[in-house]
Amino acid sequence: MANTYKIILDTKGGDNGPEVLIKGAAIALKKFDSLSYLMVGDRDLIEKECVSLSMPMDRVEILDAPNEITNYDNPAAALFEKQDSSMIKSLVALDTREDLLGLITTGNTGVLLGGTVRFLNSKERVRPCLAALLPNADGSFTCLVDTGATIDCSPQMLVHFAKQGSRFMKQMYGIESPRVGLLSNGAESTKGNKLVKETHALLAAESEINFIGNVEGNTALSGICDILVCDGFAGNLVLKVSEGMAKRLITDIVKYGKRTGNESIMELVGHLMKVYDFGSLGGGLILGTDKPVIKARGNSNETTVVSVSEMILNMVEHKAIFDKSRIEI
Amino acid sequence: MANTYKIILDTKGGDNGPEVLIKGAAIALKKFDSLSYLMVGDRDLIEKECVSLSMPMDRVEILDAPNEITNYDNPAAALFEKQDSSMIKSLVALDTREDLLGLITTGNTGVLLGGTVRFLNSKERVRPCLAALLPNADGSFTCLVDTGATIDCSPQMLVHFAKQGSRFMKQMYGIESPRVGLLSNGAESTKGNKLVKETHALLAAESEINFIGNVEGNTALSGICDILVCDGFAGNLVLKVSEGMAKRLITDIVKYGKRTGNESIMELVGHLMKVYDFGSLGGGLILGTDKPVIKARGNSNETTVVSVSEMILNMVEHKAIFDKSRIEI
Numbered sequence A, B: 001m002a003n004t005y006k007i008i009l010d011t012k013g014g015d016n017g018p019e020v021l022i023k024g025a026a027i028a029l030k031k032f033d034s035l036s037y038l039m040v041g042d043r044d045l046i047e048k049e050c051v052s053l054s055m056p057m058d059r060v061e062i063l064d065a066p067n068e069i070t071n072y073d074n075p076a077a078a079l080f081e082k083q084d085s086s087m088i089k090s091l092v093a094l095d096t097r098e099d100l101l102g103l104i105t106t107g108n109t110g111v112l113l114g115g116t117v118r119f120l121n122s123k124e125r126v127r128p129c130l131a132a133l134l135p136n137a138d139g140s141f142t143c144l145v146d147t148g149a150t151i152d153c154s155p156q157m158l159v160h161f162a163k164q165g166s167r168f169m170k171q172m173y174g175i176e177s178p179r180v181g182l183l184s185n186g187a188e189s190t191k192g193n194k195l196v197k198e199t200h201a202l203l204a205a206e207s208e209i210n211f212i213g214n215v216e217g218n219t220a221l222s223g224i225c226d227i228l229v230c231d232g233f234a235g236n237l238v239l240k241v242s243e244g245m246a247k248r249l250i251t252d253i254v255k256y257g258k259r260t261g262n263e264s265i266m267e268l269v270g271h272l273m274k275v276y277d278f279g280s281l282g283g284g285l286i287l288g289t290d291k292p293v294i295k296a297r298g299n300s301n302e303t304t305v306v307s308v309s310e311m312i313l314n315m316v317e318h319k320a321i322f323d324k325s326r327i328e329i
Helices: A018-031 A043-052 A075-081 A086-096 A109-120 A155-173 A194-205 A232-260 A264-276 A302-316 B018-031 B043-052 B075-081 B086-096 B109-120 B155-173 B194-205 B232-260 B264-276 B302-316
Strands: A005-010 A035-041 A060-064 A100-105 A129-135 A141-145 A179-183 A210-215 A227-229 A284-287 A293-295 B005-010 B035-041 B060-064 B100-105 B129-135 B141-145 B179-183 B210-215 B227-229 B284-287 B293-295
Touching (some): A005 A018, A018 A035, A018 A043, A035 A043, A035 A086, A043 A060, A060 A086, A075 A109, A086 A109, A109 A284, A129 A155, A129 A232, A141 A232, A155 A194, A155 A227, A155 A284, A179 A194, A194 A210, A232 A264, A232 B264, A264 B264, B005 B018, B005 B302, B018 B035, B018 B043, B018 B302, B060 B086, B075 B109, B086 B100, B086 B109, B100 B302, B109 B284, B109 B293, B129 B232, B141 B232, B155 B179, B155 B227, B155 B284, B179 B194, B179 B232, B293 B302
Parallel strands (some): A005 A035, A005 A100, A035 A060, A141 A227, A179 A210, B005 B035, B100 B293, B141 B227, B179 B210, B179 B227
Antiparallel strands (some): A129 A141, A129 A284, B129 B141, B129 B284, B284 B293
């Protein structure tokens, strides 16, 4: 068979069980000829699912991992005590095998971050961060770092995040000098909490990055910057408040459509749901590793597996991650 | 004439000049029989505007204040050096005159907060905070504290904010035991940054307030809590990200309406703009004083003056602040 890109699918740790993730992999294998998987988890269960889904077994390798890391696991302890868990086995495989190009997992974020530092840290020994690519009002994407991997950050960490985000946006989108914005409560350089003020001074002194200054919450996703830097607490807020607000407006529009019997409203709702369903965009991407690692949501479904697999394929081929046409309304 | 409620209008410090604020006052005087104003600013200019607007001069008193506090003023310095500014004169008048029931100003937030502490602090000597009343998805309102008055907060400050917010929601809406939520990156009590974790423990130990635990960004405005507590940095983010997202969806809907020629879409847009224009809701309210002080936006217009005047009237009469019907879609 032709040369394929093999990526790891950690089948455990998700809210909906391994079956739905394996089903997603089956759909992705049909869609992408160049794709193959190393599935990590219960060998018997995976084999059974693969057979029942008539999957091409020459493009599926299975690595048995009897143990599972759950959301109740303490990261530090789990890393040492759960060596036979699907997540740790996945990380070790990614680190040691050259034929494996990336990893998809829905499991515990804390353990994954710790495992990334332990097994996959790049030569520069930077602190990994969890990035999200968010669609802007002008059709571009902004890389938000950090989205919740490190809740309490130092100014130095935020500088690392800015550099990792810049490298990623340059590689992925070919942006020569990606613009870095610092999330703050005012555009002026004097605005911000203690962390933001200290980070502002450090970013302004960095010659490696193109720092454009502070960016406020209302313009954060306007397209004003390619990378938006903040601590994991603020990043989580930006993501969740945006998501909550978009869902709420869409719910209001549906109610209005029903009340007025205006059927064309439902077409509008369909458009909006595609653009503003930030959750479907492929999950968080860990930056600071040499190979792509994607932390998909705990409640990932078949579609998530397909879209994050495509994301890794695109990253490997250095193409744009998302199809921009989807965000046109 | 009948007994009226007299409130102070600081005519200086806004982005659009005193004229537009005075015009708003003229509209409010027509709308509310029980209202009268003490207007603070340039006597000549105010008199001229009042005459040209044919205002009822038995319901307008003027206090001359030649100086203005701008957004470039340093709060600590301005409080001592600009005694003849309209803001300081307004604060002193509110403190010393029993017939004055509240204050509306569009000026410098930092100076206003400092001035509130200096001239108006309540007997308990708590730290004042800037609250916003935000419409929830279920038709209720949540009092968000702090929205940007204090950017770096201590856990003790957040406890003060929770208490002030509780008292306000009880007085204004007659809620017997207002629910206090703590804004965090996860609902579990172990989630949060250092500030949130420490505050969680303090709030849980407070018998005076009804603490319901952590609240995430996506459910913050669902109606899950009556008071949402956070530091000014996070509060500013919640406000601005919500506002930015709502504006963006509405812009998308307008584009869609134009493209499809669906005229009924514009009716929907009208509804949404009323519900989601958080800026028009009356501005920030300073809690921690004995009399209502409203910090209206710098770019306030006639409508803002009318709605915040109504807000103070309602507060004085202990009625609900907003007409709930406006948020039905």
